[in-house]
Amino acid sequence: MAETGLMTATQSQAPAAAAAPGAAISAQASGRGSYWITTFGCQMNKADSERMAGILESMGYREASAELEADLVLYNTCTIRDNAEQKVYSYLGRQAQRKRSNPSLTLVVAGCVAQQEGESLLRRVPELDLVMGPQHANRLDALLAQVEQGQQVVATEEHHILEDITTARRDSSVCGWVNVIYGCNERCTYCVVPSVRGKEQSRLPEAIRLEMEGLAAQGFKEITLLGQNIDAYGRDLPGITPEGRRQHTLTDLLQFVHDVQGIERIRFATSHPRYFTERLIDACADLDKVCEHFHIPFQSGDDDVLKAMARGYTVDRYRRIIERIRQRMPDAAISADVIVAFPGETDAQYRRTLALIEEIGFDQVNTAAYSPRPNTPAADWPDQLSEAVKVERLQEINALVERVARARSARYAGRSEQVLVEGTNPKNPDQVMGRTRSNRLTFFPAARNPAQPELGHWQAGDLVAVRIEAVRAFSLSGQAVDR
Numbered sequence: 001m002a003e004t005g006l007m008t009a010t011q012s013q014a015p016a017a018a019a020a021p022g023a024a025i026s027a028q029a030s031g032r033g034s035y036w037i038t039t040f041g042c043q044m045n046k047a048d049s050e051r052m053a054g055i056l057e058s059m060g061y062r063e064a065s066a067e068l069e070a071d072l073v074l075y076n077t078c079t080i081r082d083n084a085e086q087k088v089y090s091y092l093g094r095q096a097q098r099k100r101s102n103p104s105l106t107l108v109v110a111g112c113v114a115q116q117e118g119e120s121l122l123r124r125v126p127e128l129d130l131v132m133g134p135q136h137a138n139r140l141d142a143l144l145a146q147v148e149q150g151q152q153v154v155a156t157e158e159h160h161i162l163e164d165i166t167t168a169r170r171d172s173s174v175c176g177w178v179n180v181i182y183g184c185n186e187r188c189t190y191c192v193v194p195s196v197r198g199k200e201q202s203r204l205p206e207a208i209r210l211e212m213e214g215l216a217a218q219g220f221k222e223i224t225l226l227g228q229n230i231d232a233y234g235r236d237l238p239g240i241t242p243e244g245r246r247q248h249t250l251t252d253l254l255q256f257v258h259d260v261q262g263i264e265r266i267r268f269a270t271s272h273p274r275y276f277t278e279r280l281i282d283a284c285a286d287l288d289k290v291c292e293h294f295h296i297p298f299q300s301g302d303d304d305v306l307k308a309m310a311r312g313y314t315v316d317r318y319r320r321i322i323e324r325i326r327q328r329m330p331d332a333a334i335s336a337d338v339i340v341a342f343p344g345e346t347d348a349q350y351r352r353t354l355a356l357i358e359e360i361g362f363d364q365v366n367t368a369a370y371s372p373r374p375n376t377p378a379a380d381w382p383d384q385l386s387e388a389v390k391v392e393r394l395q396e397i398n399a400l401v402e403r404v405a406r407a408r409s410a411r412y413a414g415r416s417e418q419v420l421v422e423g424t425n426p427k428n429p430d431q432v433m434g435r436t437r438s439n440r441l442t443f444f445p446a447a448r449n450p451a452q453p454e455l456g457h458w459q460a461g462d463l464v465a466v467r468i469e470a471v472r473a474f475s476l477s478g479q480a481v482d483r
Contacts, residue, residue, distance in 0.1 A: 033071030034064035040088065041078025043226055043269065044197075045111055047177035048137040049076045052110065053169035055140045068098065072106040077113035079192055081371040088113050089124075096127040106130075106147060110137065115196035116374060118156045128152070135159040135182070135198050158198055174422050174461045176220045178211050179203065180253065181227035181234075186272070189310045190339065192373040193228055202234050205248065209257045216262030221461050222420055225253070225268040231275035251283045258287050264463060265289055265420060265437065270337075271296045274312040276321050285328035292329050293363075293439040296321065297337035301356030302349035305342055308378075315356060322360055331411075333363040333438035340397055341390040342370045344383040350393055357400055363408045363438070364474060365401045369394045406473040409440070413471050416481055417442065421462045432458045441475040442466055448480065 035056045039049040052074065053063070064070035073095050077088045092109070099105045108130040109121060115133030122128055129147045132155040136143065139155065146153045170176055183198040212223055227233055234248030254266065266289045273296055284290045298318050300306050306314065325332050338357075340350060357365060369390035372379035417436045425431035425443055432446045444466050448455040458464055458480065470477040 032060045033062075034069065035061040035072040035074065036064045036067045036070035037074045037076060038067065038091065039076045041076075041080060041112070043177060043224070044134070044179070044228060045076050045078060046171065047168075047179055047226055048111070048134055050168035050170055050177070052076070052137055052140050054167045055138075057169055058167065059141055059144070071104065072108065074108040074110055077109060077111035079112040079116050079196060079373065081368060081373075083371070085113050092125050092128075096125050099127040106144070108132070108144075110134070110140075112192070112196040115156050116192065119154050122152065122154065130154075131156065133159075133196065133198075160201065170220075172220075172422060172460075173218070174220060174420065175222040175224065176215045177226050178208060178215070178223050179227070180208050180225045180250075180268075181230060181232060184228040185232065186229060186312075187310055189308065189377040190342065190370060190373065190379075192376055195375055197228060200229070200232055200236050202237050202248065204237070205253050205256045208253065209260060212257055212260045212263060216260055219262075219461060221263065221463070222265040222267070223257075223263055225250075225266065227268075228270065229272045229275070230268050231271050231277075231280070249277075249280075251277070251280045254280075254283055254287055254290060258289055263289065265291050267291050267293060267439075269295045273298065273318050273321055278324055281321075281324050281328055291437045291439065292332040293335070293437065294325060294332060295335045295337075298356065299337065299339050300342065300345075300349070301353035302345075305345055305349050308344065309339075309342065315352075318356075319360075331438070333408075333440070334360065335364040335366070335439070336360075336362055337366045337368070338397070339368055339370050340393040341385040343378050343381040343385065345370075345385065354397060354400055357397070357404055361408055362401070362404060363440075364405055365397075367394060367397050367401060402473045406471070409471040409473060409476065412436075412440065412468045412476055414468065416465050416467050417476070417478075419444070419464050419466045421458050421460050421464060423460050432460075434464070436476070442468070443475065443477045444480050 035053070037049050037053055039045050056072070061072060067073065075088055075091055077085070079085050088109070095105070095107055099107055106129050107127055109128060110132045111134055114121065114131045118131065121131050130143055130153045132140070132143055132153070136155040136159055143153050143155055180203055182201045184194045185200045186194060215223065231250055233250045233253060234246060237248040239247030250268065254268070258266065271294065276296060299309055299311055301315055303314050322334060325334065338353060340353065370385070372384065419434040419436055419442045421432050421434040423433065424446065425433045428443070430446055431443045433441060433443050436442055444464070446457045447453065448458060465481045466478040467481050468476050468478040
């Protein structure tokens with residue numbers, strides 16, 4: 001999902017999937033008790049949380065039924081915007097108070113706030129046991145071993161991310177994240193991610209394919225390849241082709257993993273317009289498992305603002321990318337990220353962003369008002385815009401995004417769309433929900449055929465043809481036509 005600088009802070013508890021066989025027994029045997037993970041931020045954080053949950057369960061912890069009952073509480077944090085960071089401190093205050101009356105509670109802050117603040121977090125919240133940056137997610141067991149020896153640990157030094165041999169506790173049994181590149185080498189003037197997630201580190205394609213094969217063997221049907229800047233995949237790996245180009249690119253990776261048996265769909269995120277190539281577009285059009293959905297942040301519709309952001313492309317370059325995608329895949333869904341009220345952004349520049357949204361016709365746009373972040377150039381610029389301007393522009397652009405998305409959704413009415421069932425609609429147990437190849441959330445009746453109850457219900461992992469009967473800005477509803 002989300003491009004640096006744009007992620008709204010989201011919260012999710014640790015995955016609710018069934019524990020591995022024997023996990024409860026080993027938890028009782030170890031006496032380590034229960035854990036709770038709260039995740040803020042982007043898909044990378046969610047993938048990190050799944051791996052850390054897997055490590056905790058391999059150590060003998062079991063998932064708690066409630067946050068305030070857990071013996072170990074871990075907050076995997078996001079620092080993209082100030083409100084996400086402040087929310088973390090609010091949660092920490094509650095747990096710090098709890099720890100004062102229960103010293104055996106283990107309190108962990110992981111992720112980007114941990115990396116950014118380091119030891120200063122201990123001064124602000126002395127009750128913390130472990131502060132660990134995102135590069136250390138796979139070392140959670142070793143770091144907790146130090147905590148168990150009575151140490152208060154801060155792990156924020158630059159660390160080479162060794163190939164992940166942990167077993168993640170997946171949030172879904174159908175759709176899985178697979179990290180392909182960690183870190184980011186870009187220097188966008190608003191973004192703190194490179195300083196908290198470190199330099200780019202690409203995984204070897206053989207390791208990525210092996211992980212995908214393992215997920216396929218477990219019944220996963222869809223894989224999302226993840227990277228903070230996924231189009232940069234492989235540029236830190238050695239190798240040049242006889243034609244003189246890099247041997248390892250995202251295009252090459254997609255071709256290498258495309259034939260993994262059992263995987264029906266492949267997605268990737270997040271892209272950067274500077275590195276999005278025509279060769280990649282052609283490969284996506286030719287590889288039938290790659291879904292017709294592209295998340296390509298544009299951030300602003302004005303060239304001068306893009307230059308101030310140090311994004312490295314122009315609006316015209318962005319337009320040409322979208323034009324090429326739609327030439328090869330006319331029905332492809334396009335989503336993006338945008339920042340409004342960047343320092344110095346004039347009303348005319350902001351209006352160009354609105355015009356670009358209408359011109360492109362995005363299926364979805366994640367919007368955010370600019371938020372100054374520590375140790376980024378833009379935070380110190382004198383031409384900061386007022387909160388009133390930020391609120392006004394954000395409200396206006398959100399209304400436009402919804403209107404454009406609703407217009408884009410209209411094309412689905414009456415069509416039959418392939419939907420991968422992900423589970424039951426939590427708001428209506430008589431419905432299941434899943435996503436089209438273009439990433440539209442879709443709801444339809446859980447019964448395979450109401451007239452033949454013996455056929456049972458659609459299950460997670462089923463691929464179902466659904467006739468779309470109702471369209472909304474960001475979701476669809478219909479009836480299954482598979483029998």
